[in-house]
Structure formats: structure tokens, C-alpha cells
Amino acid sequence: MSKQTPMMEQYLRIKAQYEDAFLFFRLGDFYELFLEDAIKAAKELEITLTSRGKGAEEDRIPMCGVPYHSAEQYIVQLIKKGYKVAICEQTEDPQQAKGVVKREVVQVITPGTVMEGNIIEEKDNNYLVSITPLAEDRFGIAAVDMTTGEFKVTAIDGLEGLYHEVAVYKPKELVIPSTFSEDMQQHLQKNLGVTLSFEDGQAVDNTLFHKIEEEALVKTCARLLNYLKKTTKRSLDHLQPAIYYMANEYMGVDVHSKRNLELVETLREKKKQGSLLWVLDETETAMGGRHLKQWIERPLVSKDLIEKRLSLVETLLDRFFERESLREQLNGVYDLERLSGKVAFGNVNGRDMIQLKRSLQQVPQIFETAAKLGNGYADELIGQGENCEGLRELLETSLQEEPPLSITEGNIIKDGYNQELDKYRDAMRNGKTWIAGLEQQERAETGIKSLKIGFNKVFGYYIEVTKANIPHLPEGRYERKQTLSNAERYITEELKEKETLILEAEEKSVKLEYELFMEIREKVKAYIRPLQKLASVISTLDVLQSFAEVAEKNHYVKPKVVYNGEVKITDGRHPVVEKMIDEGDYVSNDIHLDHEQEMLLITGPNMAGKSTYMRQLALISIMAQVGSFVPASAATLPVFDQIFTRIGAADDLAQGQSTFMVEMLETKHAVSRATKNSLILLDEIGRGTSTYDGMALAQAIIEYIHHEIGAKTLFSTHYHELTSLANDLPRLKNVHVSAIEEDGKVVFLHKVIDGAADRSYGIYVAELAELPPKLISRAKTILHDFENGDKHSIVKEVDESHQAFEEVSAAVEETVIDTSTQQAHDMEQLTLFGTIDKENEEESSKKKLSSKEKTIVDEIQKLNLLHITPIQAIQVLDELQRKLRK
Numbered sequence: 001m002s003k004q005t006p007m008m009e010q011y012l013r014i015k016a017q018y019e020d021a022f023l024f025f026r027l028g029d030f031y032e033l034f035l036e037d038a039i040k041a042a043k044e045l046e047i048t049l050t051s052r053g054k055g056a057e058e059d060r061i062p063m064c065g066v067p068y069h070s071a072e073q074y075i076v077q078l079i080k081k082g083y084k085v086a087i088c089e090q091t092e093d094p095q096q097a098k099g100v101v102k103r104e105v106v107q108v109i110t111p112g113t114v115m116e117g118n119i120i121e122e123k124d125n126n127y128l129v130s131i132t133p134l135a136e137d138r139f140g141i142a143a144v145d146m147t148t149g150e151f152k153v154t155a156i157d158g159l160e161g162l163y164h165e166v167a168v169y170k171p172k173e174l175v176i177p178s179t180f181s182e183d184m185q186q187h188l189q190k191n192l193g194v195t196l197s198f199e200d201g202q203a204v205d206n207t208l209f210h211k212i213e214e215e216a217l218v219k220t221c222a223r224l225l226n227y228l229k230k231t232t233k234r235s236l237d238h239l240q241p242a243i244y245y246m247a248n249e250y251m252g253v254d255v256h257s258k259r260n261l262e263l264v265e266t267l268r269e270k271k272k273q274g275s276l277l278w279v280l281d282e283t284e285t286a287m288g289g290r291h292l293k294q295w296i297e298r299p300l301v302s303k304d305l306i307e308k309r310l311s312l313v314e315t316l317l318d319r320f321f322e323r324e325s326l327r328e329q330l331n332g333v334y335d336l337e338r339l340s341g342k343v344a345f346g347n348v349n350g351r352d353m354i355q356l357k358r359s360l361q362q363v364p365q366i367f368e369t370a371a372k373l374g375n376g377y378a379d380e381l382i383g384q385g386e387n388c389e390g391l392r393e394l395l396e397t398s399l400q401e402e403p404p405l406s407i408t409e410g411n412i413i414k415d416g417y418n419q420e421l422d423k424y425r426d427a428m429r430n431g432k433t434w435i436a437g438l439e440q441q442e443r444a445e446t447g448i449k450s451l452k453i454g455f456n457k458v459f460g461y462y463i464e465v466t467k468a469n470i471p472h473l474p475e476g477r478y479e480r481k482q483t484l485s486n487a488e489r490y491i492t493e494e495l496k497e498k499e500t501l502i503l504e505a506e507e508k509s510v511k512l513e514y515e516l517f518m519e520i521r522e523k524v525k526a527y528i529r530p531l532q533k534l535a536s537v538i539s540t541l542d543v544l545q546s547f548a549e550v551a552e553k554n555h556y557v558k559p560k561v562v563y564n565g566e567v568k569i570t571d572g573r574h575p576v577v578e579k580m581i582d583e584g585d586y587v588s589n590d591i592h593l594d595h596e597q598e599m600l601l602i603t604g605p606n607m608a609g610k611s612t613y614m615r616q617l618a619l620i621s622i623m624a625q626v627g628s629f630v631p632a633s634a635a636t637l638p639v640f641d642q643i644f645t646r647i648g649a650a651d652d653l654a655q656g657q658s659t660f661m662v663e664m665l666e667t668k669h670a671v672s673r674a675t676k677n678s679l680i681l682l683d684e685i686g687r688g689t690s691t692y693d694g695m696a697l698a699q700a701i702i703e704y705i706h707h708e709i710g711a712k713t714l715f716s717t718h719y720h721e722l723t724s725l726a727n728d729l730p731r732l733k734n735v736h737v738s739a740i741e742e743d744g745k746v747v748f749l750h751k752v753i754d755g756a757a758d759r760s761y762g763i764y765v766a767e768l769a770e771l772p773p774k775l776i777s778r779a780k781t782i783l784h785d786f787e788n789g790d791k792h793s794i795v796k797e798v799d800e801s802h803q804a805f806e807e808v809s810a811a812v813e814e815t816v817i818d819t820s821t822q823q824a825h826d827m828e829q830l831t832l833f834g835t836i837d838k839e840n841e842e843e844s845s846k847k848k849l850s851s852k853e854k855t856i857v858d859e860i861q862k863l864n865l866l867h868i869t870p871i872q873a874i875q876v877l878d879e880l881q882r883k884l885r886k
């Protein structure tokens with residue numbers, strides 16, 4: 001440090017406080033990065049690394065920089081990569097500074113707190129989550145979305161529960177105590193892929209936590225808030241009071257199941273298209289879009305609430321005209337939540353305010369349309385929302401319709417809003433009219449028609465006369481200001497006076513406009529809470545109209561929600577698959593489950609639609625519990641408390657667990673947590689191990705669920721042996737997805753029918769997948785052997801098959817040679833695979849054979865050795881010999 005310049009000393013002192021962030025150090029018009037930061041940033045941002053200082057290379061300081069006016073794009077790049085950026089500004093005027101200019105970090109931007117640059121998709125949330133240990137194996141979780149102000153808190157038991165709950169928020173950053181063990185930190189990072197931040201501050205802000213009773217949970221919220229204060233260093237007025245919820249207020253759907261069921265994004269490509277969210281999203285506002293996503297992530301378990309939502313969807317579906325008006329009105333509403341956030345955060349501009357105004361102008365009409373529906377829930381919603389009329393009036397009277405992006409260049413405030421501003425504007429406008437008049441007057445007096453009065457930023461106002469006309473100018477009055485190639489520019493006493501007046505008025509009006517804008521912003525701040533309430537009402541209406549729209553488009557029905565555990569779906573469809581295939585091609589299916597029939601054992605060929613059938617039930621149940629209509633012609637559904645699935649490919653292999661282990665862990669998760677009110681979907685459990693192990697496990701799992709849990713369960717399997725379980729387990733029923741064979745081809749009917757399937761058609765599917773023909777043919781041979789009994793010796797047989805194959809082939813050859821040496825000689829081209837290389841030779845050699853011999857040769861030729869087993873080959877050989885001997 002001692003060798004450093006004072007500025008570098010200052011840098012190092014500040015950097016020491018922000019070790020985990022890139023320090024953007026303001027130097028004039030640039031943000032500079034030094035030392036390690038510079039080396040790393042140059043690489044990440046692909047900018048040039050230079051160095052600072054004199055002397056030998058090793059004494060120089062690595063450095064890189066970005067211009068301050070385009071810094072945002074670089075900051076965004078770093079944040080997207082999971083880094084943090086500390087912005088260090090000059091906090092005094094360099095002209096006034098004695099010694100090194102004072103500098104200070106004014107904000108730390110992190111993945112969980114970023115408000116800048118459109119990093120966050122408008123229909124997405126960006127949650128920052130904190131974890132606090134409450135007691136042994138019990139954790140507090142608090143989550144804030146800085147962009148919308150939403151603040152939630154809950155307590156969770158067990159590590160597994162913790163991961164599942166945190167994962168619901170998909171946070172990019174986690175705030176934890178520094179006392180968390182290394183192990184725990186690594187675990188969190190690995191499982192959740194987040195940036196970790198530490199916060200141990202004790203300060204507690206009671207205004208935001210007054211609804212939270214448990215002391216320990218208040219600390220959880222405080223951890224988050226303290227971190228936010230430290231990093232953002234500005235007003236957090238838009239944060240809403242923390243709301244406590246319990247995980248069991250919602251249907252429990254663990255992370256794996258959410259992924260497998262593709263609720264908000266597809267499993268492989270992580271895209272919205274192809275997910276349930278994609279099908280259900282006909283929202284008109286960004287807020288509605290976020291709301292819908294949250295609803296899908298947390299389906300309800302309260303029958304009353306579900307029915308409330310369903311009733312309004314029904315009304316909206318029936319009232320086409322009102323729905324259409326509502327959609328149009330909602331379309332004019334901007335993102336009130338994010339706008340409120342910007343107001344509080346202080347980065348709102350004139351255009352944002354106009355968006356706010358336009359949104360508020362829609363509100364009375366939205367409420368009016370909703371009131372016309374005559375629906376109890378719609379009335380309740382209207383009652384909760386304030387229409388913020390005062391704010392609308394303020395914005396209508398104060399702001400110009402098309403303000404510029406910048407808030408420091410004027411043209412924001414309307415005429416008539418402020419007297420003083422009007423006065424300056426008058427001066428400016430009058431001045432300009434006066435100047436136009438002066439131009440006419442000067443032209444008349446001098447007789448120079450091309451004389452004009454202009455303005456530029458450097459010289460101010462001037463009278464311009466072309467060189468040719470200069471002799472016509474009267475002496476004395478004109479003072480030369482600027483010479484151009486073919487003209488001279490002058491000023492007169494009179495013009496100078498007016499110029500001062502106009503410029504002064506302009507300067508003052510811009511300054512005043514800025515002050516007025518700040519004042520308006522403060523006034524808007526007072527409306528943040530009502531705006532947030534309004535946002536919540538509008539988003540709810542938006543999601544429900546979206547459900548009605550989707551229901552109409554896709555012919556969904558209102559589900560009947562019951563408490564007796566009955567599932568009765570008539571003509572159910574998979575909401576996503578039916579949209580992905582040609583219209584009308586989806587084969588609908590019924591499902592019936594109740595106390596006497598709790599489990600379905602589903603068999604059927606590969607590709608028949610077993611998983612689709614299972615997912616269909618899960619998705620229909622989730623849709624009903626978020627308040628949506630469902631794809632069926634009639635549906636009675638219970639309120640499931642949890643859904644467990646083990647379907648599809650295991651996606652945790654990257655985390656070092658085997659497919660089978662993942663399968664077993666997920667099964668454990670299901671059987672240890674499910675209740676009789678849960679839904680369990682298990683797809684081919686046990687296939688990842690040896691047949692007998694797998695079958696034994698599958699049977700034990702089915703029996704356990706049947707005897708111990710009583711949850712509604714769909715279990716698909718290829719182990720046909722399991723179908724006999726229906727004889728012993730009274731609440732288990734066999735169903736199968738049907739397929740028929742037509743002209744040697746399998747036709748999947750996708751229809752679920754009572755009873756067990758007879759065969760699998762797995763090889764047919766392999767053929768569809770275009771595996772090599774030789775391989776397919778061999779598989780058919782092996783299958784045939786299996787089906788004809790000797791299952792236990794099959795492995796040995798497979799090993800020996802090649803050898804046997806060759807022996808049989810040799811025997812076939814010998815037989816032919818024995819029959820006639822001459823014939824054998826003529827037939828030397830005859831290959832084992834029944835082909836003759838030269839067709840002509842084949843014909844001529846056949847001519848020399850007797851008709852009996854010819855038949856035999858033909859038979860040998862026709863034989864497809866790849867399609868017969870060694871045993872069959874010997875049988876054929878035996879047959880041929882007998883024919884020859886006859």
C-alpha cells in the first residue's frame with residue numbers, strides 16, 4: 001500500500017470492503033477496474049486489458065474500463081453470469097476537490113437485487129431468498145422480489161423440504177448466515193445453482209414484519225432486508241409487509257414432479273412452449289403472466305377458494321362480450337408492480353409515469369366491466385382494489401403526453417400545472433415570436449431577402465447575411481460574431497438582450513421541471529401500497545379471464561370439486577399433448593378412482609400412451625386446483641394434498657446419482673410423505689435393475705401403498721406378472737392401453753381399457769426407431785425363444801447362438817454337397833444367406849437338378865437364417881434330408 005498513489009490507496013481501501021464484487025471505480029467518464037478484477041472482467045466481458053503506472057511491466061497495475069454511459073450493458077453481462085458489481089462513484093465535484101476526489105460505493109448490484117437493464121423477463125419474478133436455521137432441522141425461508149415488492153416468509157422442516165421450498169422460487173441468489181458449514185454451502189450451490197451471499201446483521205425493521213408473530217421468522221426476514229439495505233443503499237418503500245404462509249396451504253408438488261410434469265417449462269429445453277403454463281397463458285398483462293405462473297407453482301387446497309375462482313371463470317366464459325371488453329381494457333394496463341418498484345427505487349422517468357397514468361385510466365372501466373358480471377368473487381375483488389383516482393388526476397394534470405426518456409432535459413410537465421413554469425415558458429415562446437418578427441423587420445429595413453436569424457449552442461442567436469449582401473448592411477448596428485465561407489453572422493444589442501432573457505428562461509424552466517418531476521415522484525410514492533393492491537386485483541382478474549379464454553378455445557369443462565376422494569373424468573385429454581398433435585387426433589380417456597378402486601395398474605405396449613395417461617390425471621388435477629377448467633367432457637375431482645411422480649427420464653445424473661438410485665429416492669419421497677389424499681404416479685418402477693429385483697420391488701411398493709397409505713395411485717409396468725396382483729389387492733384394478741396388429745404393423749389406439757395387456761410390441765417400437773435390421777431380426781428370434789418356454793437357458797443360448805448358427809450353416813452346406821458332387825460344384829456360388837451371386841449361373845445350375853432337388857434348393861434359398869433359431873434350423877435341415885431320402 002505504501003508504494004501506491006493516493007488514488008490507488010483509496011481504491012484498495014474501498015475494494016477491501018467489497019471483495020466478492022467487481023468494483024466499478026468511477027474515473028471521469030469511465031468506470032475502471034484494477035488488478036484481479038481487471039484481469040477477470042477483461043476475460044468475461046471481452047474488453048482490452050491495459051495497465052497503469054510507470055516502470056517495469058511487473059510494477060504496472062492491470063486495468064480495464066468501460067464508458068459510464070454504456071456501463072449498464074457490461075454490468076448486465078456480469079450479473080447474468082452470477083457475479084456482483086459494486087458501483088463506486090465520485091461523491092464530490094472534482095473541480096472543488098482538494099487532493100483525491102471523494103468516492104463511495106453507492107450501490108451493489110447482485111443477481112437477486114438487480115433492477116437495471118431488462119434482465120428479468122416481464123412475465124418472470126426475480127426472487128432473492130434467505131435461509132435462517134430456526135431449530136435443529138428446521139429452517140426459516142424468506143423471499144423478496146425487488147422488482148415487484150412481494151415479500152413472503154415460511155418455516156420448513158428438514159433439509160429435503162428446504163430444497164423443495166427454496167426451489168419453488170428459482171432464486172439466482174441466496175442470503176445465508178456466514179456460520180453455515182462449508183458442506184451446507186456446497187450443497188446449496190450444487191442443488192440450486194445460486195450465487196451465495198452472507199448476512200449476519202441484527203437490525204430489525206418492524207414496520208414490514210408486524211404480521212409475523214414468530215420471533216425466529218422475523219429474524220429470517222431481517223436477514224433479507226438487511227442485505228437489501230446494504231446492497232441497494234436506497235429506498236425500499238415498495239417492499240410489501242412480509243406475508244407468512246405455510247407450505248401445506250398449497251398442494252405439495254416437489255421439484256422433480258414439477259419438472260417431470262413440465263408445469264412451467266419443458267424438461268429438456270427449459271422452454272415455456274410445451275408446458276402447462278404455455279397452454280393456460282392468455283393473460284393480457286405482465287402482472288397477470290407472473291401471477292399465473294405463481295398459481296401453477298402453488299395449486300390451492302382450499303375447496304372454497306378453488307370454487308370461487310372456478311365460479312368467476314364460468315361467468316367470464318358465459319359472458320363473451322364482457323370478457324372481450326375486459327381483455328381489451330387489461331391490454332392497456334402496464335406493469336403496475338414494477339412501475340411502483342421503480343418509483344420507490346428512484347429510477348422512474350417521464351415515460352414510466354405516462355404508463356402509470358394510462359394504466360390508471362383503464363381502471364374505472366375494468367371495475368365497471370367486472371361489476372356487470374354480477375359474480376360474487378368479482379365484486380369481492382373490486383372491493384379490494386382502490387382505483388387511485390387522486391393519482392390519476394395528478395398525472396393527468398401534470399405530465400405531458402410524450403415526455404423524453406431523460407428527466408433532466410425538460411418537456412415533461414404540462415402547461416398550466418405550475419405558474420412559475422408557465423411564466424418561463426411564456427418568456428421563451430414570446431421571445432421566439434419576437435425573434436421571428438425581428439427577422440421580418442431586419443429584412444424590410446436592409447432589403448436583404450435572404451437575411452435570417454438562427455441559433456446554435458456555442459454562439460447563441462445570430463443574424464446571418466451572405467457575403468454578397470454585406471455591402472447592403474447599414475453601418476454600426478451589427479457586431480460580427482462568426483465568419484463562414486460564404487456568409488457572416490452578426491449580433492445586435494437588441495438581439496443580445498432578448499437572447500439573455502430566452503436562455504435564462506430556458507435554463508430555469510428545465511431546472512424547475514426537474515424539481516417538479518421529483519415532487520410528483522414523491523407524491524406517487526405515497527400511492528405505492530394502493531397501487532400494489534390494485535395490481536393484485538387486476539392480475540387476478542387477468543388470470544381468470546385467461547382461464548375462461550383458454551377454456552373456450554380448447555373446449556374445457558368446469559370440474560366438480562368433491563371431498564370424498566372420488567376421481568371421475570370422462571373423455572379426459574392431456575392439455576399439452578392435444579395441442580402438439582393435429583386437431584382431433586388426441587384419443588380421450590376416462591379415469592375412475594374412488595375408495596373401492598384406489599389404484600390402477602396400467603399395462604400396454606411401449607408408446608401406447610401410458611405415461612401420457614398418467615400425466616393427464618396429474619395435470620387435470622393441478623388445473624382444477626388452480627381454478628382452471630379442465631380438458632374433459634365431465635370431471636369430478638377431489639382436492640389432492642400432494643402429487644408425487646416418478647415419471648420419465650431421471651435428470652439428476654449430473655449430480656452423481658444413478659438412475660436407479662434416483663428412482664428409489666423419489667419413490668421413498670412419495671411413500672414416506674403421501675397421505676390417503678395424495679396422488680402418486682409411478683411409471684415403470686423397478687425397470688432399472690434386474691428383472692426379479694425390479695418386479696419384487698414393484699410388487700412390494702404397490703402392496704405398501706395399497707395397505708399402508710391408500711393414496712390414489714397409477715402404476716404403469718411392463719411386468720405382466722404384476723397383473724395377477726389384482727386378485728389379491730381388492731382396491732387395485734388392471735387397465736391397459738390398447739393396440740392392435742394390422743397387416744403386420746402395430747396400431748396404437750391410445751385407448752385405456754379394463755384388464756391387462758397381452759403383449760408389449762417393444763421390438764416393433766425399436767423398428768420404428770430404425771435400429772439396424774440385423775439387430776431387430778435377432779431380437780425377434782430371441783423373443784420367440786422366450787415365448788416358447790426355455791426362458792432360463794436363454795442367456796446361455798444367446799452366447800452359444802453364434803457357434804450353433806455356424807454349425808447349422810455348415811451342415812446345410814454339407815447336405816447339399818452330399819446330394820450330388822456335380823450339383824454341389826455347380827452350386828458353389830450358393831451362399832448361406834440364400835443368395836446366388838450370379839443369377840445366370842443360378843438358372844443354369846438349377847436346370848441340371850431334378851424337380852425334387854430344385855424344390856429343396858428353392859427352400860434353402862428362401863430360408864432367412866436371421867429369422868430362425870439354431871433349433872429351428874436343425875428342424876429344417878432334418879426336414880430337407882427326409883425329403884431327399886424319399
Ligand SMILES: Nc1ncnc2c1ncn2[C@@H]1O[C@H](COP(=O)(O)OP(=O)(O)OP(=O)(O)O)[C@@H](O)[C@H]1O
Pocket residue numbers: 577581585586587588589604605606607608609610611612613737750751
Ligand atoms: N391419448 C392419446 N391420443 C393421441 N396420442 C397419444 C395419446 N397418448 C399418447 N399419445 C402419443 O403417443 C406417444 C407416446 O406416449 P407415451 O410416452 O405416453 O407412451 P408410453 O406407453 O408411456 O410409452 P413407454 O412405455 O415407451 O414409456 C406420445 O408422445 C403421444 O404423442
